[in-house]
Amino acid sequence: MTDAVLPWVTVAFAVSMLLCLYRLWVGPSLPDRVLALDTLYVNTMALLVLIGLWIQNAVYFEAALMIAMLGFISTVALSRYLAQGKVVS
């Protein structure tokens, strides 16, 4: 049953990434785009774990962990830049 479900779950995550991309494209404000990037990296992480599950390879987990860390750092940096005009005080 998992094999039958996996392609559709992958498609659902890909569609939600496309919706994030739409929000990233239209904005309208800069914090909206930061929020869209944040959601985009969360969905990317889940998609990578899902691909690892699909091809039965546990290596993709490390890429997902890396995306989680870099995504959080980039969200914090962009938000601080928008709020204060500088990243490091």
Add this chain to the structure above:
Amino acid sequence: MTLHPALDALIAALLVGAAFFALVGSIGLVKLGDFMKRLHGPTKASTLGVGGVLIASILYFTVAGNAPFLHELLITGFVFLTAPIGAHLMAHAAMRFDATAEPPPAPGQKPERSDAG
């Protein structure tokens, strides 16, 4: 790789639930009205969506490898710790960036904000 049918069904149900909540989060991100409302949608994707996929992955690799495969708990813990911090910082940035972006009044409350707050 043949799984026990009950476990197979459990993993499939977790994946379908995760996909549903990821879609709900992204549709909320697209359709809701202003930034403070849009901030609610992706929280579902980052907790229930990612959490469901990671629990399914833990179950699958634990059974397929005949040994506990708990590395995914690292991602789960990291995401659950950092998602509220990121949301707080983004809300802070929105309020500094756009002075009119304020939290909407609670339902049933008068739309005028009191000056005491």
